Amino acid sequence: MADIKVSEELAKKFATEKDRDTPYQRWVRNEGLEIISGHYVPNLRTVELKPWPRRGGAGVYINHDASRTSNDCYVCEIPPGKSLAPQRQLFEEMVLVLEGRGSTAVWNDGGSRITFEWKAGAMFAIPLNCRHQHFNGSGTAPIRYVAVTNGPAVMNLYDDANFVFNTAYDFPNRFAGEPDYFTPKSEPKGFLLPTNFVPDAVNLPLISARERGAGGGHIRFNMAKGSMSSHISQFPVGTYKKAHAHGPSAHVIILSGEGYSLMWPEGEEPRRYEWQVGSMIVPPNKWYHQHFNSGSVPARYLAFKHEVALIRNSQGVPTAWISRRTGGEQIDYADERPEIRSMFKDALARHGIAPRMDDAYQKELADLPPPKAA
Numbered sequence: 001m002a003d004i005k006v007s008e009e010l011a012k013k014f015a016t017e018k019d020r021d022t023p024y025q026r027w028v029r030n031e032g033l034e035i036i037s038g039h040y041v042p043n044l045r046t047v048e049l050k051p052w053p054r055r056g057g058a059g060v061y062i063n064h065d066a067s068r069t070s071n072d073c074y075v076c077e078i079p080p081g082k083s084l085a086p087q088r089q090l091f092e093e094m095v096l097v098l099e100g101r102g103s104t105a106v107w108n109d110g111g112s113r114i115t116f117e118w119k120a121g122a123m124f125a126i127p128l129n130c131r132h133q134h135f136n137g138s139g140t141a142p143i144r145y146v147a148v149t150n151g152p153a154v155m156n157l158y159d160d161a162n163f164v165f166n167t168a169y170d171f172p173n174r175f176a177g178e179p180d181y182f183t184p185k186s187e188p189k190g191f192l193l194p195t196n197f198v199p200d201a202v203n204l205p206l207i208s209a210r211e212r213g214a215g216g217g218h219i220r221f222n223m224a225k226g227s228m229s230s231h232i233s234q235f236p237v238g239t240y241k242k243a244h245a246h247g248p249s250a251h252v253i254i255l256s257g258e259g260y261s262l263m264w265p266e267g268e269e270p271r272r273y274e275w276q277v278g279s280m281i282v283p284p285n286k287w288y289h290q291h292f293n294s295g296s297v298p299a300r301y302l303a304f305k306h307e308v309a310l311i312r313n314s315q316g317v318p319t320a321w322i323s324r325r326t327g328g329e330q331i332d333y334a335d336e337r338p339e340i341r342s343m344f345k346d347a348l349a350r351h352g353i354a355p356r357m358d359d360a361y362q363k364e365l366a367d368l369p370p371p372k373a374a
Contacts, residue, residue: 022152022155022156023155023156023158023159024072024151024152024155024156027155027161028061030161031052031054032050032051032052032053033050033052033059033060033061033074034050034060034061035060035061035062035063036060036061036062036063037063038062038282039263039281039282039283039284040273040279040280040281040282041062041279041280042274042275042276042279043276043278043279044075044098044144044146044253044278044279044280045098045099045144045278046278047060047062047075048060049075049076049077052076054085055076055084055085055087056078056082056083056084056085057076057077057078057079057082057084058076058077059074059075059076059077060074060075061073061074062074062075062280062282063152070150070152070153070248070249070306070308071148071149071150071151071152071153071228071249071251071304071305071306072148072149072150072151072152073146073147073148073149073251073280073282073304074146074147074149075098075144075145075146075147076144076145076146076147077142077143077144078100078102078134078135078136078142078143078144079136079142080136080138080139080140080141080142081136081138081139082136083133083134083135083136084133084134085133086131086132086133087131087132087133087165088129088130088131088132088165088166088167089126089129089149089151089154089164089165090128090129090154090158090163090164090165090167091128091149091150091151091153091154091155091164092125092126092128092149092150092224092226092227092228093125093126093147093148093149093151094123094124094125094126094147094148094149094223094226094228094230094304095123095124095125095126095145095146095147096121096122096123096145096146096147096201096253096302096304097118097119097120097121097122097123097143097144097145098120098144098145098146098278099120099141099142099143099144100119100120100136100137100138100141100142100143100144101117101118101119101120101137101138101143102117102118102119102134102135102136102137102138102143103115103116103117103118103134103135103137104116104118104124104132104133104134104135105132105133105135106126106127106130106131106132106175106181106182107130107131107132108127108129108130108131108170108172108175108176108177109168109169109170110170110172110176110177111177112175112176112177113177114177114179114181114182116182116197117137118197118199119199121199121200121201121202121203121255122197122198122199122200122201123197123198123201123221123223123230123302124182124196124197124198124223125196125223125224125226125228126224127171127174127175127181127196127224127225128171128174128175128224128226129167129169129170129171129174130170130174130175146253146280148228148251148304148305149228150227150228150306151164173225174224174225174226175224181196182196182197183197184197184198184199186205188207188219191207191209191218191219191220191231192219192220192221192222193219193220193221194222195221195223196223196224197223198221201232201255201302202255202256202300204219204232205219206218206219206232206233206234207219209233210363211321212233212235212241212242212321213239213240213241213242213333213360213364214235214236214239214240214241214356214357214360215235215236215239215359215360216233216234216235216236216239216241217233217234217235218231218232218233218234219231219232227306227307228304228305228306228307229305229306229307229310230302230303230304230305231302231303231305232255232300232301232302232303233300233301233303234256234298234299234300234301235291235293235298235299236293236298236356237293237295237296237297237298237353237356238293238348238353238354238355238356238357239293239355239356239357239360240259240290240291240292240293240344240357241290241291241292242290242330242331242332242333242336243262243288243289243290243330243331243336244288244289244290244320244321244329244330244331245266245283245286245287245288245289245320245329246283246286246310246311246318246319246320246329247285247286247308247310247311248283248284248285248308249305249306249308250282250283250303250304250305251280251282251303251304251305252280252281252282252283252291252301252302252303253278253279253280253301253302253303253304254275254276254277254278254279254280254299254300254301255277255300255301255302256277256297256298256299256300257277257293257295257297257298257299257300258274258275258276258277258293258294258295258299259274259275259291259292259293259294259295259299259347260272260273260274260275260292260294260347261273261275261281261289261290261291261292262288262289262290262292262340263281263283263284263287263288263289263290264287264288264289265284265286265287265288266286266288270288270290270337288329288331290331290336290340292344292347294344294347294348294350294351294353295351296351296353311329313328323368323369324372325368325369325370325371325372326369326372327372332364332368333357333360333361333364334361334364334365334368335371341355341357344357
């Protein structure tokens with residue numbers, strides 16, 4: 001949706017609400033950290049962090065206005081040979097390890113405890129309200145990870161950090177000390193891989209997703225039985241995905257390759273964001289976005305998101321996967337802006353690569369619904 005302007009008189013009547021700090025924002029400030037308010041971070045591996053005394057590491061929050069009420073993102077670093085302070089929380093958290101190797105211990109009040117090891121590229125989720133602690137396994141190199149949580153909604157609801165972080169209650173339906181809880185699984189059910197730990201998200205086998213166009217791969221997760229979810233998508237050299245739109249909260253983190261994304265609200269011109277391994281893009285609510293692989297290797301990304309990002313039809317299919325011609329939010333190649341293909345061709349030419357989209361264009365035509373009536 002475009003930014004609709006109203007009169008200054010009407011805007012002043014809502015100014016107090018617009019500028020009011022939320023309990024979540026106050027909590028982040030009390031932690032001594034900053035919130036980067038934006039929907040694009042060039043490189044999570046180099047973004048500047050501040051000391052985080054309570055946790056024993058360094059961190060920064062990254063959270064733009066469009067998703068601040070549903071979920072957030074933070075980057076944390078653990079010094080060599082150190083660990084973060086143990087923590088429990090009444091909100092969910094999903095983690096991607098950006099750099100380093102280490103381990104995590106998870107335990108509940110019932111006495112169940114599991115420890116598992118990980119390295120860069122691993123992803124996992126923290127079971128709700130379980131105590132957990134991250135350890136740096138190297139004595140010489142720091143660890144850096146990125147996490148997405150639904151903490152803002154919980155903090156804003158209760159406005160009581162002591163309650164959120166110090167409530168003694170186990171959720172046995174989420175975690176009951178199962179010995180294989182963090183054992184990698186390899187058998188998907190449809191697109192969904194039922195696992196709580198992926199040791200190598202960069203090289204995890206994917207499932208064909210022709211509905212997204214251009215021979216891409218896809219896999220989805222619902223880790224730790226949470227309300228948040230995630231997915232990994234990949235698309236080949238010389239190709240790009242179809243544009244689509246959905247609700248807020250999707251944090252798109254580049255795992256491999258290089259390229260760019262276009263993002264735009266309905267009725268406005270696309271804005272271009274270049275990316276590489278470690279970049280993050282967070283499409284605002286209902287903005288169309290489209291990802292392009294302009295590099296020499298397959299491009300892969302991970303998206304952490306809240307369920308509010310997904311609007312589904314009666315069959316459970318997200319409308320972002322359904323053609324706009326039939327009422328969905330995905331733009332078919334045949335209906336994309338004319339400049340899309342020339343822009344992509346120019347980007348590939350800088351790497352000496354030719355587009356490989358002709359086959360995708362032709363295959364789409366066979367199943368293309370008729371245009372919607374004006």
